[in-house]
Amino acid sequence: MWWSDLFRNMSPANFFNFSFLPKYLSFFVRGVEYTLLLSVVSVALAVIPALVLALMRLSKNRLVRGLSGAYIALFRSTPLMVQLYIIFYGLFGVIRIPSSVILGFIDVSRFIPGVTALALNSSAYVAEIFRAGILAVDKGQTEAARSLGLGGWQSMKLVVLPQAIKNILPALANELVTMVKESSICSVLGMSELIWGAKTVATTTYKTLSPYVLAALIYFAINYPAGKAIEAVERRMRRGDRL
Amino acid sequence: MKKVISLILAALLCLALIGCGSASSGGEKKTIVLGTSADYPPFEFIVLDDKGAQQFVGIDISVAQTIAQDMGAELQVSNMDFDSLMAALQKGDADIVLAAIEVTEERLEAADFSDPYYTDYPAMVLVKADKAAEYTSLDDFAGKSVGAQTGTTKADLVTDQFTGANLVALTSVNDLVNQLVYDKVDAIVLDGAVAMQYAQSNADLLVADVELGEALPYCVAVRKGDPDQLLTSINATIAKLVSEGKIDTFAAEADAISDQAIE
Numbered sequence: 001m002w003w004s005d006l007f008r009n010m011s012p013a014n015f016f017n018f019s020f021l022p023k024y025l026s027f028f029v030r031g032v033e034y035t036l037l038l039s040v041v042s043v044a045l046a047v048i049p050a051l052v053l054a055l056m057r058l059s060k061n062r063l064v065r066g067l068s069g070a071y072i073a074l075f076r077s078t079p080l081m082v083q084l085y086i087i088f089y090g091l092f093g094v095i096r097i098p099s100s101v102i103l104g105f106i107d108v109s110r111f112i113p114g115v116t117a118l119a120l121n122s123s124a125y126v127a128e129i130f131r132a133g134i135l136a137v138d139k140g141q142t143e144a145a146r147s148l149g150l151g152g153w154q155s156m157k158l159v160v161l162p163q164a165i166k167n168i169l170p171a172l173a174n175e176l177v178t179m180v181k182e183s184s185i186c187s188v189l190g191m192s193e194l195i196w197g198a199k200t201v202a203t204t205t206y207k208t209l210s211p212y213v214l215a216a217l218i219y220f221a222i223n224y225p226a227g228k229a230i231e232a233v234e235r236r237m238r239r240g241d242r243l
Numbered sequence: 244m245k246k247v248i249s250l251i252l253a254a255l256l257c258l259a260l261i262g263c264g265s266a267s268s269g270g271e272k273k274t275i276v277l278g279t280s281a282d283y284p285p286f287e288f289i290v291l292d293d294k295g296a297q298q299f300v301g302i303d304i305s306v307a308q309t310i311a312q313d314m315g316a317e318l319q320v321s322n323m324d325f326d327s328l329m330a331a332l333q334k335g336d337a338d339i340v341l342a343a344i345e346v347t348e349e350r351l352e353a354a355d356f357s358d359p360y361y362t363d364y365p366a367m368v369l370v371k372a373d374k375a376a377e378y379t380s381l382d383d384f385a386g387k388s389v390g391a392q393t394g395t396t397k398a399d400l401v402t403d404q405f406t407g408a409n410l411v412a413l414t415s416v417n418d419l420v421n422q423l424v425y426d427k428v429d430a431i432v433l434d435g436a437v438a439m440q441y442a443q444s445n446a447d448l449l450v451a452d453v454e455l456g457e458a459l460p461y462c463v464a465v466r467k468g469d470p471d472q473l474l475t476s477i478n479a480t481i482a483k484l485v486s487e488g489k490i491d492t493f494a495a496e497a498d499a500i501s502d503q504a505i506e
Contacts, residue, residue, distance in 0.1 A: 012445045013424035023506070026295055093334050099276070099319060105297075190323045192297075199417065200289050200297075203282035204504050206444040208420045 013208045020205045021214075030105050031197030032218060037106070038186060038193055039179035042118035043172070049123040054130035055156075068127070075124035080117075081185050087117040088189055105192060114186045118179065126175055133168035134160060170234040177223050177230070194218060275316040275473075277307045278337025280325040282415055285436060285497035286343040289322075290504045300500050303341035303461075305493035306360055306484065310339065310463070313480045314473075324414055326394040329353045332466055339473065343434055345396050345459035355469050359460030360481045361490050364435025366397055366458070368451040369423060369442060375449040378430065384408040387429035390419040397432040400455065416441075423448065444505055 007019035056068035075083065092113040099109040137160050145155030187196035198211035205211075279299070281287045287301040299320045311318035321337050328344075331337045332354055343363070346356045368389075370378055377383060385407030391397040393412040401410045411428050413419050419431045420441055430451065433441070435458065442448050463481070465473050484490050 011424070011447055013421060013447070019506070023291070026291065027297070030297075089330060089334055099321070188324055189327070190321070199282065199415070202417045203415070204284060204288050204290060204501075206420075206441060206505055208417050208424070 012206050015209050015213050017207050017210045018214065020201055020207050020211065024201045024205065024211075027197035027201050028194065028214065028218060030192065031194035031215070032222070034106065034191065034196075035180060035183055035193040036222075038111070038114060038118065038183045038191070039176060042115050042122055042183070043126070043176045043179050045115065045119040046122035046126045047172075049119075050126035051130055053123060053127035054134060057127065057131050058134060072124045072127055075121050076128075080121050080182060081188065083121055084114070084117045084185060084189065087120070088113045091116070107192075110186075110189060110191045114183075114189065114191045118183060118186070122175060122179060126172065129168055129171040129175065130164070133164040133171070136167045137163045166237050169237070170230050173226070173230040173233075177226050180223060180226075181219060273316055274319045275311045275314060276319050276321050276336065276338045277304075277311075278321050278323065278328050278331045278340040279303060279307075279342045280328060281320070281322045282417065283325075283343060283437060284440060284501040284504070285494065286434075287341070288501065288504070290500060300497065302361060302490065302493045302497045303343065305496065306463075306481075306490065307339065307341050309484060309489075310477050310480045313483075314476050325392065326414060329464070332464060335466070338465070338471060339477070340464040341461075343461050344464055346462050347396060347399070350464070352467075354464040354467055355474065357463035357465070357474055357477045358481050359462050360484065361494075362458050362460040364439070364458055366400055366432055366455045367435045367438035368430050368432055368453050368455065369420075369438045369448055370430045370451045371423065371426070372447050372449040374429075375451055378451040378453060381405055381453060384430060388427070390422055390428040390431040392416060392419065392433075396459065397434070401432055404455070420445070420448070440501065 007017050010017040010019070053068045053071060056064045057072070059065050059068075097109045097112055099107055101107050134156075141159050141163065142155055145159040146152075150158065183193060184195040186193055187199060190196065192200075194215050195212075198215040201211040202208050279287045281289050281299055281301070283301070285301055287299065287303045289297050290300055292298045299322070304320070307320075308318050321331065323331060325342060328337070328340050328342055329350065332340050340354070344350070344356075350356070368378070368384075381404055384405045387408050388411050389401045389405050389408045390411040390413060391401050393414050398410060398412050401408060411419075411422065413422070416433060416437060419428070419433070422428045423431050424445070424447060432455070438450055442450050463477050465471070465477070
């Protein structure tokens with residue numbers, strides 16, 4: 001290829017020695033697919049437990065509040081990498097998942113533990129997002145709903161939560177953007193996401209840095225537009241606030 | 244009412260946590276799982292085959308394939324970091340481990356080993372080409388930073404033989420090479436064949452003229468106590484491969500594939 005001459009005189013350890021590209025592009029394509037699947041599924045799975053955790057956190061029962069608080073504290077105060085190890089070797093050492101490949105490149109015996117760890121971790125953060133979103137709804141809304149004869153759960157479901165969603169959605173989307181980057185930790189356990197692809201190309205081709213630079217460019221190309229889109233949606237949702 | 248709801252929610256959360264994965268594997272065992280760290284050409288690495296599919300190749304992979312064949316089993320490769328291999332073996336995620344592993348006392352506590360199947364060049368010291376002249380004996384590394392892979396015999400070597408040197412232990416060889424190229428360490432210690440490949444592919448790097456003693460042979464690791472009775476079959480396969488000179492053929496093949504992968 002004509003442009004591979006550009007790299008002829010570059011050191012294999014050069015940041016921009018992309019001579020591996022035509023041949024090894026597929027590692028990065030697969031990597032992006034794996035990363036996106038990993039992060040989207042994780043955050044999606046985290047939503048329901050997170051809502052439960054947030055409601056428990058707001059409960060008047062001390063035991064229920066404490067349970068949820070302990071879960072959130074545990075997952076937010078320890079490194080994700082250690083959580084991943086414990087879940088992969090501990091939890092999924094007891095629950096054995098037979099190795100089988102779906103969609104041609106996803107080994108479920110690694111993907112499921114990875115998704116579980118990320119989802120459990122994410123649910124702690126998303127729970128705090130939900131809690132903040134619910135608390136941001138004016139107390140008067142609940143009071144008005146209750147005085148109209150709605151029960152506690154009904155006023156939460158019909159009045160508070162619909163308004164809280166406006167606060168929650170952008171933060172939830174940001175959590176997804178964070179997860180796209182955070183999921184790179186799964187490469188240490190051989191889940192073939194983007195950083196794993198970069199690492200593999202780096203070791204096979206002896207181009208020791210440039211595959212990581214390419215991976216960073218790809219992460220940026222995904223996350224920057226996503227962040228901008230979230231901002232736009234946020235602006236659009238704020239329009240009704242000016243009173 | 245609220246309490247009831249809260250309790251139900253709490254119970255749901257517990258169920259969600261427990262229910263995260265309930266599929267469990269069956270008993271049949273016709274596959275043999277190889278644990279390896281495929282970031283180590285020419286011993287184990289990943290290339291693309293003609294159809295563009297990812298494929299594990301290398302000396303250790305070829306040996307493992309023969310071992311599985313002789314057992315009448317299918318080989319399945321489980322790829323992970325080198326320092327996770329022994330844990331995977333103990334946990335049962337891998338039945339055998341081939342990853343250019345030398346037998347040490349510490350490793351014997353965690354696993355059982357087969358007869359040796361391959362002896363590499365002795366470990367070598369890789370340095371920057373323009374500073375290679377400075378290093379003629381191990382004493383020249385006093386006060387310098389010397390890198391080696393975490394949990395390998397090379398890391399022990401630095402501690403034991405490089406008097407006064409400061410060990411920098413990292414997980415991947417790739418990172419070690421970067422540290423050397425960008426002057427974060429002064430030298431790195433690698434398996435001979437690996438050091439030579441990097442010196443060959445990068446003009447900035449050179450194998451230092453320093454002797455590091457005998458090469459240790461590589462062996463296949465199995466679970467401690469060999470509960471699956473794999474060692475007899477493995478040793479028979481190794482004996483056959485060694486006497487037929489097959490391992491040198493595997494090595495030549497792996498070198499050719501590696502050269503092709505670099506272009």
